[in-house]
Amino acid sequence: MDYLKAFIVGGLFCLIGQIFIDKTKLTPARILVGYVVGGVILSALGLYQPLVDFAGAGASVPLSGFGHLLAKGVKEAVLTDGILGSLTGGVKAAAGGITAAIFFGFVVALIFKPGDKA
Numbered sequence: 788m789d790y791l792k793a794f795i796v797g798g799l800f801c802l803i804g805q806i807f808i809d810k811t812k813l814t815p816a817r818i819l820v821g822y823v824v825g826g827v828i829l830s831a832l833g834l835y836q837p838l839v840d841f842a843g844a845g846a847s848v849p850l851s852g853f854g855h856l857l858a859k860g861v862k863e864a865v866l867t868d869g870i871l872g873s874l875t876g877g878v879k880a881a882a883g884g885i886t887a888a889i890f891f892g893f894v895v896a897l898i899f900k901p902g903d904k905a
Contacts, residue, residue, distance in 0.1 A: 801849075825851050
């Protein structure tokens with residue numbers, strides 16, 4: 788049942804993104820940034836954590852989950868480090884994911900020939 792909930796919630800995120808691509812003039816980059824900001828806003832309102840508890844990876848893996856992770860890291864760091872935590876908390880919380888993205892991007896660039904689409 789957990790897999791089904793994750794699939795449905797993750798699929799809804801994808802469906803919403805596809806509707807934005809098809810029906811608006813928003814670029815994919817703006818839609819992705821919107822997902823991150825939306826995750827931060829929903830996390831700040833206390834609405835994203837119940838979604839993560841319900842759907843698991845279906846809510847934590849998409850980019851809105853990255854925004855939630857950033858907001859959660861900032862909140863925890865502000866409580867422990869004060870106002871300086873607002874600058875460092877998000878990066879500390881997301882350091883593993885950021886490092887993995889850079890590392891695997893580098894590995895893939897070594898294996899394949901990177902370049903612009905023609």
